[in-house]
Structure formats: structure tokens, C-alpha cells
Amino acid sequence: MNTTQKKFDVAVIGGGVIGSAVAYFLLKQDPQLSVCVMEPDPTYEYASALRSSGGCRVQFTGEENIAMSLFSIDFIKNFERTMSTGKHPAHVDWVEGGYLFIVPPEHAAQLEKNAAFQRSQGATVELLSPSELKDRFPAMHVGDLGAGAHTPHDGWCDPNGLLWGFRHKAVDLGAVYIAARVVGAETSGVKAVSVRLDDGATVRADAFVNATGAWSGDVAKMFGMNLPVSPMRRFEHYFTPGTKVGHLPYVKDLSRLAFRSEGQGYSGGLVDGSAARGYNFEVDHDYFENVVWPAVAHRFPAFEAAKCHRTWSGLYEVNELDGNAVIGAWNSRLPNLYTVAGFSGHGMMHAPAAGLAIAELIVKGRYETLDLTRLGYERVENNRPYPELGIL
Template identity: 80%
Template sequence: MDTSTQVKKYDVVVIGGGIVGSSVAYFLLQAAPHLSVCVVEPDSTYEFASALRSSGGCRVQFTGEENIAMSLFSLDFIRHFEERMATAKQPVHVDWVEGGYLFIVPPEHAAQLEKNVAVQRAQGCTVDLLSPGELKSRFPAMYVDDLGAGAHTPHDGWCDPNGLLWGFRRKAVELGAVYVAARVTGARCDAAKAVAVELDNGASLAAEAFVNATGAWSGDVAKLFGMHLPISPVRRFEHYFTPGSHVGHLPYVKDMSRLAFRSEGKGYSGGLVDGSAVRGYNFEVDHDYFENVVWPAVAHRFPAFEAAKCHRTWSGLYEVNELDGNPVIGAWNSRLPNLYTVAGFSGHGMMHAPAAGRGIAELVVHGRYQTIDLARLGYERVERNEPYPEKGIL
């Protein structure tokens, strides 16, 4: 059969089968089991999937009402993932660790951190606001003399992104989703809606609705539909390292320089994001980055890391929304209202995947949000050039 003339029709085509896209597929079929859902994912090994190259952190420490609400739902969903998402044929393991998050700031930012904590507590989050002395008491290995305050959320934590991704994917397939191993190379649209996408194997997929969930690649996929989406791929590094002397268990520690690391087995996993890095699909590893950038920062904060040893470094991509560092979630209402975007999480895709997937499913099935109102994260703010007002440490 000549695949160039082959056109298959589905109710929904989800472009991108990573954690976010597979979450969309799962929640679509939970909400409407009768739907035909196709997920287009070019690489079933997920070799370059951003979430699988991350450290799997999940936190409530945001200030935007929508971000906090998405965190609260997603954290609960991930905590109970293994019991909810096992298939008839296979269990699922996400290895949830409730290790906590700790944001630390210098004195000049302590007042803002206190305001952030008040917002989080108002939405039901458990947050301890700690003075430098309290930080030292709770985390004795930490240097605190240049700090003004810290916010500790004990119920945050981290999980195995690979288990989460495959748990969503296998459950979506059990519910009826069809995964196609191909890459979207083109799109056909009429005056009012998206009609079909073309694949690199010569086939075409028509649908009533399309979802762009391609993460770091979402800006390029949006261009196929004639849509400007200010999302860029940015290389980041993750490192596994050990200290020279005892530090003990640490939560996920984050500071304003974007240093972020946590306990992992007998060592620690994390890095320091360079927000000014050249944009592009670059997976090369700079093996000097830990020594030149991360080590000085981590050794300053925890002197026991003065003799740190880096055992492994790997790279991955952030899908950075250049407008405001927050996701675009919603339909392109002004041009192609059946084209939905769920991308641009800027490092928070895994932690918000359950809530974002449910949100897109609600829009597609019901035409409106039914749980968390994510309208402020819609594409309209991109069209208006109005950043989402998130004051949390990103």
C-alpha cells in the first residue's frame, strides 16, 4: 500500500508522547472512553526526552495560584500513582521520595520569600519559614551567614521520571490510545481549524482536535501550523556527586543563582542552570561545567563539598518559554481553536504533567476547565505579550 495516500482519522491526535503528552492521552480516555486517541511519538526509547534527563523534583513552592494548584493535584496524583496506574498486565513503580524542598535566599529577598510562603499557606500548603539560625539547626552542614531566610516544604519530593512516563503511556494504551512511531513534518489547516498532520513515513492523520505536547520541540511544531510559540530548547546539565565528609540527608535545595540539588542514594544529584545558554538542540556534555560552575556554589553553601567528587554528568533540555518561564496551556482560540498547546514548562513539566494533562482533557471533552481554571496560562497572554506573574524561584 502506498502510505503517501494513507489518511487515518481520529478524534484527537496528541503530538508528543512524553510524560505530558501521555498524561493528556490518559486523561482524555478517562474522561471520554469512547474517544479515538492517537499519540505521535518518534522515539519509543525516549533517549532525548527532557523529563528522563531530569532529577524528578515535585514542589508546591510557587506563587501563581494556578501553579500551586497544579502542584497540589500533581503531587497527590504521583504519591498514589503506583496504586492508580498499574495495568492489568504490569505494575508501575515511580519510587516516590517525600524528601522535601528548601528554598534559601539572601537577606534582601527574605521579605519576598515571606510573602511567597503566605500565598502558599493560603492555598493549603505546609511550609516552614526558617531563620538562618533555624536553618543551621535543621541542616548543620549548611553555611548560613549570608542567608536571610529559607522556606521548607516537607511534603514535596521527587520520583523516577522513567516510571512516571511509562506508567502514563501503558495506562493510556490500556484505555485505548494508539501510539504511532513517527515524526510530524507538516500540518494542513483551513480558514477555521487544523485539519490533518503529515508524518515522516508518508502517512497523514486527520482529527477533530490536535494537541502540541512536544516540549523542547514545541516551538518548531507550532510553526507547522503557522503559530508563533516563544519556546526554545536550552541545554542543562545534571550531575551525580559525593562530598568529602558527612553532610547527611538533604531536601531539594534551591537558591536564587539556580543552584538546585538533592540527596540521591549515598550521594547527591543536581546542578546549576545557565539561563543565558545558547538556545538549540545540543546534548553535548561539558565535563568541566561541574568543576567550574557547580562545585564553587555547592562548596560555598555546604563546606563539606570542598572535596566533592563528580561521578557522572549528563545533559538534557529545558523547554523555556521566553516570555515568562511558565507553560502555555490552552487552545489557539483566535485562529485554530482545535489546536491545543501544553508546553513551555521551563523545567516543571514532569511535576505538573498530571494537572496539565487533565486540564487539556477537560478543554477538549467539555470545552472548558472543570477543576483548575488555567485560563491565565493560555496562549492569549503570548498574543498580548503579558507575562504570567510568577514570583517564585524558577
């Protein structure tokens, strides 16, 4: 297709799990739309979702995040049935392994408050005392803990299957994927008019969606928009203990240690939120021994003899304002430019809900299923953070 001669109804910039979810829901909302998705790397070598552990949880304090999780988890559970095409099955290997947040005594009251709010929003949450944690997870050291919150219906899936499931289904519904990188944008008055690709082509559209994840801040600049989203390297590890630990849910604590059962071992890491920003995929093979191993061995002494089998890197798309996603139109300047980025590590789990929300906003002019108004760009313009309270 000669994209230079083609104008689309909607042009989605970024064909990862978020962009592909947007394309799918746009065409579900209105099958007559012409939708293109511009993705420079069809192999998705550096796609953030494919370098994640696939976790999905309801343990948030923002009602929008809880609502997005409840919607997305239900969508992912039914993904294989609803998203398969004639040519492509949509396997995502959902595991309802649960999540477990653990905190020291001085944070127990906040965890209990968070759990009460999550229950009021429709989530299932069990509060566990240190002795109950020990009974449930005998290998855990609980002497310095005050409480735990267990959400049994949370879990994890295969991010690769989720991304390709959305992409295959979007194509099946009529989306056009263009293997090129956006390198510039043209605006006129109060409209985004076109984007320029690195192959020299120009793509025009009535609406544009910035779904470029860790690259979204740079893409926003092309439109003259200040989006405080930065790329930040983080590591995942696959490791095994010296003695038996047993099946674990996705365990998270205030230090940002996070890991879960994976096959015969465990997958996870410890995020350094102060890490230098930038597009860095180099692997620090000492990070597990220096940072993760002491933390995981403290919590589960069986990991004193842990062996790390593999380490890989990926990027978080960090919203430097408040760590929450920016979802919505740039109403004050370019109302036909939509942003769905800045998830700060929660993009894969919220992709179904965020994709639907942006599609509704474009097609119907309003949110219908989930009201995500408070996650709009206005809070960035007004410098009014809307942060999570507790474990990130």
C-alpha cells in the same frame, strides 16, 4: 494500522510524559474517544523528563502553578495504586524528601510573602531563620542567608516510571501510539485538519494537541502559530562530598543551584539561564568543576572535596515570554489546536494536572478541576507576561 486511512478524534503530537498524560486523561474523561499519540522515538532517549531529577514542589507564586503542584503531587503519591495495568506495574518510587528554598537577607521579605500566599492556597510551608536552618542542617553555611522556606510534603519521583506508567495506562485504555515524527500540518479556515508524518502518512483529527516540549515552538510553526518556546541545554550531576553532609531536601537558591539527596550521594546542578538555545545534548565535563562545585561548596563546605561521578545533559523547554507553561486552545485562529508546552523545567511535576486540564478543555469545553485560563495562549498574543516571583 494504516494511519493514512484513519481519522482520530484527538491526535496528540509528542508522547513524552505530558503527551502521554493528555492521552490517559482524555480516555478517562471519554472512553469512546479515538486517540493517537505521535512519538518519533519509542526509546525516549532525548526526552526531557527522563533527563530530569524528578522534583515536585509547591513553592511557586502563581496560583495555577501551586494548584497544579498540589494536584500532581497527590496523583503521583497514588500513582502505583491507580495506574498499574494487568501487564505493567506503575512504580514511581515517590520520596517525600521536601524542598528548601534559601535566600539572602534582602530577599527574606519576598520569601515570607510567597510562603504566606502558598499557605493560603493550601500548601504546608515552614519559614526558617538562619539559626534554625543551621540547627536543621548543621553542614550548611548560613552566614549570608536571611531565611529559608521548607515544604515538607514536596519530593521527587522516578521520571522514567512516571512516563511509562502514563503511556502503558493510555494504551491499556485504547490510545494508539504511532512511531513517527510530525513534519507538516494542514489547516483550513479556522481548523487544523491534518498532520503529515515523516513516513509519508497523514493523520487527520478533530483536535490536535502540541505536547512536544522543547520541540513545541517548531511544531507550532507548522500550524502558522508563533509559540516562543526554545530548547535550552542544562546539566545534571551525581556527586558525593568529602565528609558527611547528611540527608538533604531539594535545596534551591536564587542562583538556580538545585540539588538533593540521591542514594549515598547527591543529584542536581546549576542552571545557566543565559545558555545558547538549540538542540544540543553535548556534555561539558568541566561544567561541574567550574560552575556547580564552587556554588555547592560555598553552601556546604563539606563539598570542598566533592567528587562528580556522572554528568548528563537534557533540554528545558523555555517559554521566553515569562517562563510559565502555555496551556489552552488557539482560540483566535485554530480553536481545535491545543498547546501544553513551555513549562521551563516544570513539565514532569505538572504533567498530571496539565494532562487533566487539556483533557477537560477538549472533552467538556471548559476547565473543571483546575482553572488554568491565565496560562492560555492569549497572553502570548497580547505580549502580557505572567511570570513567577522568586526562585525559578
